[in-house]
Amino acid sequence: MLGFTMFFMHPVCLGISLVSALIYAVYLGGRRAVRFQLCGLLPMLLLAAVVNPAFNHEGATLLTYLPSGNPLTLESMAYGLAAAAMLCAVIEWFSCYTAVMTSDKFVYLFGRIIPALSLVLSMTLRFVPKFKAQIHTVSEAQRCVGRDVSDGSVLQRLRHGITILSIIVTWCLENAIETADSMKSRGYGLPGRSAFSIYRFDDRDRAALGWLSFCGLYLLSGALAGGLYWRYFPTIKGVPPGPFPISFLLVYLALCLTPVGLNVREDRVWARLKREGGTANA
Structure with missing residues (x-):
């Protein structure tokens, strides 16, 4: 999705990607997430x-002409909106x-x-949340001894x-060294080393992988065939509507x-299992 969002500049594709990302x-x-979108993404857009x-x-x-004398064109405005939508979607x-891809996965x-x-x-993916949590811990400890950034003069702060x-x-630095030594002492990365994991590649994963592969290959074929072509300069021009371009957009929406x-499906299954479990216990 990140690759498609960055390279598919068709306005419908950008709109689909942005709205889907916001919903998710x-x-x-x-x-x-709503607060972040209103306070961060909307001004950026x-x-x-x-x-x-x-x-x-x-x-x-x-x-028209800007006060500086430079021209203001429709194509530049359209491209600005498209670039902003792409940036926000990414x-x-x-x-x-x-939120989904944890370090153990x-x-x-x-x-x-x-x-x-x-x-x-x-380690890099989990660095930012751990860094923020540690900053909060250290700041609270420093505040207890009167050495927080909110105490004293400007120089003292x-x-x-x-x-x-x-x-x-x-x-x-110490945490990185300890993690590296710990993984090395456990034989991480050695040939033939087994690893415990709670994840198993089952039929659901195969079905999901097949669906994603189909969508990806279909969209790549459509892009190479020009079914998602769109340009902004020198004039706005794209592929005319037809069965094949619409099919590419529908597959992109589904993806x-x-x-x-x-x-949503997993939530419904989980809710049904809880209801059945509660009924059985009753």
């Missing part, structure tokens, strides 16, 4: 849509990825293929901030909504 983010994060026409003056459809998909997928790189990437940063950096559909 709200499903995963709830009110926090508006800023990117406004800034691009101010610097990009290409296009054949002249609308950020949303990344937020969904970090990443190690399970790539631990036997690229053990060293998978360990580094899993700066010193306290540098002290907290030094503590956090030292903790990060974007796949994670939401899977989660």
Whole structure:
């Protein structure tokens, strides 16, 4: 989805990807995701849509002239909106990825293929939340002794901030060394080493992999065949509507909504099992 979102500049594809990512983010994060979208993504979307026409003056459809004397074209505005939608969609998909793809899942997928790189990437993925939690812990401890960034003069606050940063950096380095030594002592990455995992590749995974492969290959074929062609300069032009372009868009919509559909289905199954379990216990 990240690759398709970055390379498919068709406005319908961008709209589908952005709306699907927003729906999935709200499903995963709830009110926090809505607050992030309103406070973070919406200003970013508006800023990117406004800034691009101010610097990009290409296009054949002249609308007016800016106070600086540069032309304002319809194509530059359309491209600015498309670029802003792409940026927001990529950020949303990344937020969904970090919420779903935990470090143990990443190690399970790539631990036997690229053990060293998978360990580094899993540590990197979990670095930001652990870093934030540790900063909060250290800040609370420093506040108890009167050395928080909110205490004292400006110079004292700066010193306290540098002290907290030094503590956090030292903790990060020590934690990385301890993790590396621990994994090495357990034989991580050695040939023939077995690894415990709660995940199993079953029939549901095979069905999901087959569906994703079909959608990916179909969309790649459609893109190579020009079924998703769209340009913004020098004039706005895209592939005319037809059965094949519409089929590509429908498959793209189905692909974007796949994670939401899977989660909704699993929630319904889980709710049914709980009802059946409660009835049996009664």
